[in-house]
Amino acid sequence: MVVTQFNSPVTLIVGGGARKRLAEQILKRGKRRVLVVTDANLLASGKVQEFEVHLREAGIHASIFSNVQPDPTVENVEQGLAAYRDSQSELIVGLGGGSPMDAAKAISILISNPLPLSQYMGYHKVPNAGCPLILVPTTAGTGSEATKVSVITDTLRNIKMMMLDEHLQADVAIVDFELSVSMPKTLTAHVGIDTFSHGLEAYVSRKANPLTDPISLSCLQLCSKHFVNAYENGENIEAREGMMVAALQGGMAFSNSSVCLIHGMSRPLGAHFHLTHGLSNAVLLPEVTQFSLAAAEARYAEVARRLEIIPNQAADREAANAMVPWLENLNRTCGIPRMRALISDQQAYESKLHEMAQAAIESGSPANNPRVPTCEQIIDIYRAIW
Numbered sequence: 001m002v003v004t005q006f007n008s009p010v011t012l013i014v015g016g017g018a019r020k021r022l023a024e025q026i027l028k029r030g031k032r033r034v035l036v037v038t039d040a041n042l043l044a045s046g047k048v049q050e051f052e053v054h055l056r057e058a059g060i061h062a063s064i065f066s067n068v069q070p071d072p073t074v075e076n077v078e079q080g081l082a083a084y085r086d087s088q089s090e091l092i093v094g095l096g097g098g099s100p101m102d103a104a105k106a107i108s109i110l111i112s113n114p115l116p117l118s119q120y121m122g123y124h125k126v127p128n129a130g131c132p133l134i135l136v137p138t139t140a141g142t143g144s145e146a147t148k149v150s151v152i153t154d155t156l157r158n159i160k161m162m163m164l165d166e167h168l169q170a171d172v173a174i175v176d177f178e179l180s181v182s183m184p185k186t187l188t189a190h191v192g193i194d195t196f197s198h199g200l201e202a203y204v205s206r207k208a209n210p211l212t213d214p215i216s217l218s219c220l221q222l223c224s225k226h227f228v229n230a231y232e233n234g235e236n237i238e239a240r241e242g243m244m245v246a247a248l249q250g251g252m253a254f255s256n257s258s259v260c261l262i263h264g265m266s267r268p269l270g271a272h273f274h275l276t277h278g279l280s281n282a283v284l285l286p287e288v289t290q291f292s293l294a295a296a297e298a299r300y301a302e303v304a305r306r307l308e309i310i311p312n313q314a315a316d317r318e319a320a321n322a323m324v325p326w327l328e329n330l331n332r333t334c335g336i337p338r339m340r341a342l343i344s345d346q347q348a349y350e351s352k353l354h355e356m357a358q359a360a361i362e363s364g365s366p367a368n369n370p371r372v373p374t375c376e377q378i379i380d381i382y383r384a385i386w
């Protein structure tokens with residue numbers, strides 16, 4: 001076995017009501033002033049106020065930075081940094097979906113590393129540990145609570161910067177499915193497919209390893225059991241809990257294996273056409289799987305068996321080939337359209353294909369794919385999903 005490193009938050013607190021353990025974790029670290037990094041939707045929902053009361057009762061002063069935008073930008077992160085300093089906070093709580101959690105991570109490293117943030121793009125570029133960080137996801141999800149990855153949009157270069165470093169890992173993740181129950185249907189679909197693509201890409205990646213494989217497969221099995229139920233009936237507690245655990249596992253798996261071509265191609269779509277992350281993943285999922293299948297037949301076959309879409313005794317080729325129609329059907333069930341329904345201007349789409357393909361390759365993710373594509377092949381896939 002090659003030498004393998006596995007990182008996760010030191011403390012994971014998981015289950016219904018886990019959010020009530022936040023104050024205890026802050027006090028354990030000797031902190032009494034915190035910045036809660038969140039977004040306007042969470043503030044409007046009343047959930048932030050619930051946390052404020054919980055912290056106040058424990059003698060903790062919480063300042064709220066609720067300006068995180070969807071797909072947070074470098075400027076947005078710098079506003080959060082100013083809020084941290086102005087409030088003399090000692091710890092950051094990232095509360096929300098992927099955007100607030102990724103912004104919280106980026107703010108935390110800027111406390112002890114110089115600007116600009118763009119110098120930390122890529123792998124293992126952050127020299128110093130940031131301030132203490134606790135993440136509380138409210139969607140299921142990006143799995144960002146468990147990863148050492150943060151994605152921030154650089155508006156100057158019009159790219160989604162992927163930063164991966166141990167210093168972007170939270171100290172504590174508090175994963176409480178009760179926070180996800182009110183997620184609207186469309187969001188449930190998009191973040192659920194993101195979770196599925198984390199499990200799948202982590203498992204077929206060239207960086208998959210014996211530590212991540214069981215977690216990847218468990219994530220996929222939980223998705224298979226609970227995703228459509230959570231989508232069709234948001235009040236289904238068992239399904240919400242299952243998807244919250246799947247999201248956490250998906251994050252742990254890809255953070256220690258990798259994502260591959262789906263995520264590599266998805267980020268440029270988000271940067272140029274402002275599709276949400278899960279939606280652009282979903283549109284890419286069947287076509288990228290078709291492209292990749294032959295290079296990792298046994299792995300895709302194992303996934304098909306775990307998803308119970310093919311009898312256990314089916315041969316690898318037959319099992320692997322069952323994946324694409326199953327994924328197409330999953331997209332249909334969850335109302336995922338083709339690209340042409342999301343971007344009306346085909347000429348604008350065509351004009352960006354080369355730039356998007358280059359950005360995908362430069363992110364490093366396609367190099368982890370079982371079948372490593374050329375720039376032209378990536379362009380062909382972008383055309384095929386139109």
Ligand SMILES: [Fe+2]
Binds near residue numbers: 142194198263277
């Ligand atoms: Fe993702």
